[in-house]
Amino acid sequence: MPDTSATHVACDSAVPRRQLGRLLRDLRQGAGLTLDQVAQLIGVGRTTVQRLETAGTNRIDLEDVEAFCQACGADDLMTEALMGLAQGGDPKGWYHRFELYLGLEAVAEVLTDFNEIVPGLLQTADYARAMYRIGHPNESPSEIEQRVERRMRRRRLVVRKLRPVQLNVVLDESALHRVIGDRRTMQAQCRHLADMSTKSNVAVRILPYSAGLPVGELTGPFAIMDFGSRSDDEPVERSLVYVENYRGAMYYDDKDEVRAYRATHETLVHAALNPEASRALLRRTARKYECER
Template sequence: MARDEQSGSTLPRRQLGRALREARQAVGFTLEQAAQEMEMSKTSVIRIEKGHNEKVRLRDVEGFGQLYELTEKRIEELKALAQQSATKSWWQASRHLLLPGYRTYLGLESAAAQLFSYQQAIIPGLLQIAQYSRAIERPLFPSDTPEDLESRVAVRLRRKILLTRKRRALPAEFVLHEAVLHTVVGSHEVMAAQLRHIADIGTYPGVTVHILPFEAGFPGEVVPVLPYVILDFPAESAEPSIVFCEQPIGAMFFEEDADVKRYRGIHEALRCATLDAQRSRDLLRQMARRYEQ
């Protein structure tokens, strides 16, 4: 299921919208009835329930809560979500430079409790060093000013704190096809530094990097797939897991159970055919030495 582009942090808006929709349905109100009681249009109620409004007024949350006979405690919880959804995310200063769908992904990534990623051509953004990021971004946006380029790179680099922060670091598993190691981006010098960086970050608690060797072929009869990221969210958020697939013409998000299950099966088949973490680090460092020669 493809998502429309949304700015800011999307997760609180989605949680708030889902909670209000479930509360409305629990008391048997139709959209039309809720809109009439709240003195707003049906379209406005739909937008709130789908999490499309960047800001939901606290008085409206209070009104919905009373209309749906929610407890004061629950209403306060929903108000807290409304306040979170209005908070500007750290990448907002560079939002005009980000591709459609990418801002939505950043909001979801920052709220995730676990991440699984597969890449077959380039290093995932969370693992990139600055030189590699510049070499990737420059040909994609040839009209960028030097300042714009550095802003794009800064967004990529700042994401890495999710993996390395001391408190609540994001558990992440990366499967990289061996082709990624042989695809020269920037220069041999850049590749050597990049591969050593991946080997080092793979030693962080919660971060696992596996290399899928050429000799693995199509493991589990899994045909080549587009790069993807599977995101799981904290249990208390009641948010469904999603799959993010980025393409040159846009991004796709899938959250249907069957779709997510399919991608989990693909990821498991790929991971089972990879080198273990230590052998993967050894190969990364071996390739780095080769680039340095």
């Protein structure tokens, strides 16, 4: 998913705030700290910490969240996720902060994705670097590298040993032929996709040109985020759909909208190659790029 400067939302703006509170509470309890101890460590009152954990405030101080993470020993990836959710906790933040997507992505248990370029979680560094150079031509090499490093950290969501995200991707065949960077970059990217698709938590299906328009029109990229269930099988949080366009994106949590996008993804899955055939196509495409160099 590309960085988006004009993100619009069509769902309850309390969603990221609730996610943030639940994760902060889990983080504190995992560190074996009390509310009073965290409050003392970050220099705020107990009530402030309690409000953060219970989604009891619309005004979230990013410095408090960052200090909370440091006090509880959160790693860089979790800190980035929580900071992203904190920026989404302000209703205005839903309109312009791509960090919100990163925060939601980092806490999702299942990501169901349709894309026309390689999704960020499956990109190689060279592929991401080439995309950033195109999309941000005025940035310095060091700024581009910072973006690449951040994207590479995001990939840990897929490969971590403890509860890696389940990633279900339908990728349009055009992504294999649209050259990003150079042919060496595309060769390595196709091989990486094929290798990642062997993981038990990653399914990659290629939607071939021969499938035509399975839903009768072009849908554009979208991702469905599921956040897991409690012991009573009730969802921890409502599922969200993230829909991109050139100038921005929309979030939906209306049940009918989520159901419609799920049905669309299922239609695309049925029209796509199965994972084994997709993997074979990816490896053939990688060999083609190698021979053409």
